[in-house]
Structure formats: C-alpha cells, structure tokens
Amino acid sequence: xxxxxxxxxxxxxxxxxxxxxxxxxxxxxxxxxxxxxxxxxxxxxxxxxxxxxxxxxxxxxxxxxxxxxxxxxxxxxxxxxxxxxxxxxxxxxxxxxxxxxxxxxxxxxxxxxxxxxxxxxxxxxxxxxxxxxxxxxxxxxxxxxxxxxxxxxxxxxxxxxxxxxxxxxxxxxxxxxxxxxxxxxxxxxxxxxxxxxxxxxxxxxxxxxxx
Numbered sequence: 001x002x003x004x005x006x007x008x009x010x011x012x013x014x015x016x017x018x019x020x021x022x023x024x025x026x027x028x029x030x031x032x033x034x035x036x037x038x039x040x041x042x043x044x045x046x047x048x049x050x051x052x053x054x055x056x057x058x059x060x061x062x063x064x065x066x067x068x069x070x071x072x073x074x075x076x077x078x079x080x081x082x083x084x085x086x087x088x089x090x091x092x093x094x095x096x097x098x099x100x101x102x103x104x105x106x107x108x109x110x111x112x113x114x115x116x117x118x119x120x121x122x123x124x125x126x127x128x129x130x131x132x133x134x135x136x137x138x139x140x141x142x143x144x145x146x147x148x149x150x151x152x153x154x155x156x157x158x159x160x161x162x163x164x165x166x167x168x169x170x171x172x173x174x175x176x177x178x179x180x181x182x183x184x185x186x187x188x189x190x191x192x193x194x195x196x197x198x199x200x201x202x203x204x205x206x207x208x209x210x211x
Contacts, residue, residue: 001013001017001161001162001163002162002163002165003162003163003164003165004164004165005026005027005122005123005125005126005164005165005166005167006122006167008125010164011122011125011126011129011164012129013162014026014126014129014130014162014164015126015129015130017161017162018035018036018037018130018133019037019130021036021037021040021042021043022036022043022160022161022162023035023036023043023046023047023050023159023160023161024036024133024160024161024162024163024164025138025149025152025157025160025162025163025164026122026123026126026133026138026163026164026166027120027122027123027149027164027165027166027167028062028118028120028123028135029088029089029090029118029119029120030090030118030145030147030179030180030196030197031137031138031139031145031146031147031179032137032138032145032146032147032148032149032151032152033062033123033133033135033136033137033138034047034050034051034134034136034137034138034139034157034160035047035062035133035134035135035136036133036134037130037132037133037134038059038061038102038103038106038132038133038134039101039102039103039132041103041105043134044059044103044105044106044134045105046159047059047134047136048105049159050140050157050158050159050160051136051139051140051141051157052140052141053136053141054141055105055108056108056109057108058106058107058108058110058112058113058114059105059106059114059134059135059136060092060113060114060115060116060134060135060136061102061106061113061114061115061116061132061133061134061135062115062116062117062118062123062127062132062133062134062135063115063117063127063131063132063133064088064117064124064127064128064131065117066080066083066084066087066117068131068132069083069093069115069117070098071098071099072097072098072099072102072113072115072132073095073096073097073098073099073112073113073115074095074096074098075093075095075185076095076185078185078190078207079093079095079185081206081207082183082185082203082206082207083117085206086198086206087116087117087119088117088118088119088120088124089117089118089119089197089198090116090118090119090179090180090181090196090197090198091116091180091181091182091183091197091198092114092115092116092135092180092181092182092183093114093115093116093183093185094112094113094114094182094183094184094185094186094193095112095113095115095185095186096111096112096186097110097111097112097113106134111186112184112186114182116135116180118135120166122164122166122167123164123166126164137179138152138155138157138160139152139155139157140155140156140157143155143156143157145179149163149165149166179194179196179197180194180196180197180198181194181195181196181197181198181199181200181203182194182196183203190203190207
C-alpha cells in the first residue's frame with residue numbers, strides 16, 4: 001500500500017496499520033525508515049526478519065516530543081542539552097532504559113535504548129497519531145540506505161505493509177545521504193557511537209557551552 005504523508009487520512013491509515021502490528025516504510029530527515037510499534041514484540045521480530053538483521057543489534061525508537069522520550073529513557077542533564085540543541089534532527093541519543101515494557105529485542109538485552117526526534121514533517125505528523133515507531137533504516141542489512149521512496153520500492157526489501165511517501169520532489173539536503181550521529185549518554189563519560197550528520201566536535205562544543 002502506498003500512502004501520502006501529506007494527507008491526514010493516509011496518516012490515519014498508517015496509524016491503524018501500526019496499531020494492528022503492521023510494518024511501515026516512511027521518510028525521515030536522513031534516510032527512509034522501516035518501523036512498527038516498538039511495544040509489539042511480534043512486529044519487532046518481523047523487522048529483524050525483513051532486514052535480515054542480527055538479533056544482537058539494538059533498534060532505535062522515534063517520537064515527536066522530548067516528554068515522550070523521557071517516558072522511555074532517562075535523558076539526564078547532558079541528554080537534555082543535546083536534545084534541545086539538535087532535536088528535531090539527525091541525532092540519536094542512547095540513554096538508560098526507564099520503561100521496562102519495551103521488548104528486549106529493541107534493546108538487544110541491554111538496559112539502554114536509543115531515541116530520536118526526526119526533522120521530517122510527514123513523520124512528525126504520523127508520530128502525533130501513534131507516539132512511537134521503531135526507527136531503523138529501510139534496507140536489507142549490508143545493503144545501501146535509501147533516500148527516495150522509489151529506491152526502497154526497487155530494493156530487495158520486502159514484507160512491509162505500507163510505504164509513506166514524503167516530499168521526494170524537493171532536492172535532498174546533503175545530510176540526507178548520511179545516517180544520524182549516535183551518542184551514548186548512559187555512562188558518566190559520553191561516547192560517540194557513530195559519527196553521522198553531526199560532527200563529534202560539534203557535540204562536545206555544545207556540551208562545553210552549557211558548562
């Protein structure tokens with residue numbers, strides 16, 4: 001099923017798919033994402049099968065509001081500084097898990113979870129209907145990520161229930177070609193897990209400014 005991310009009725013259809021355990025493909029501010037209800041263990045298992053993803057690799061969660069983030073994980077002082085500086089945007093923050101109803105498949109059995117608020121209007125509008133969605137890239141593991149819906153539909157990725165089309169006609173921002181930067185704030189010493197769109201030095205500069 002192909003849905004228009006600019007139409008509210010299509011976003012409601014997408015919400016219904018997610019609510020009933022379905023899998024969706026949707027645009028973000030970086031690459032197209034593959035998602036489901038993070039609280040639905042069977043749906044999360046399906047994400048791993050569709051992507052042929054290693055079970056030991058955790059999955060991030062997207063939402064639209066910092067208050068929702070803090071329902072699932074502890075942000076703490078450093079996390080809030082980074083969140084207010086870079087969200088909505090291409091930064092995934094890993095923090096200590098608060099909501100123990102999140103399946104261990106999401107966290108790879110760890111006591112941490114990664115979360116992000118994306119800077120994409122279609123996805124933010126969708127998240128206002130469903131609150132949370134798994135936020136992994138819409139590609140088979142070890143295949144290239146997709147920045148256009150047409151790339152997803154031509155790729156080996158199969159098994160999802162709907163694809164939400166974003167504004168693919170607009171020229172892509174340069175950071176669309178990279179994934180989000182991932183930082184781990186779950187320990188006293190912040191760790192850059194992956195440098196993506198946002199440079200490591202920018203992260204440290206922001207934290208230094210707040211001291």
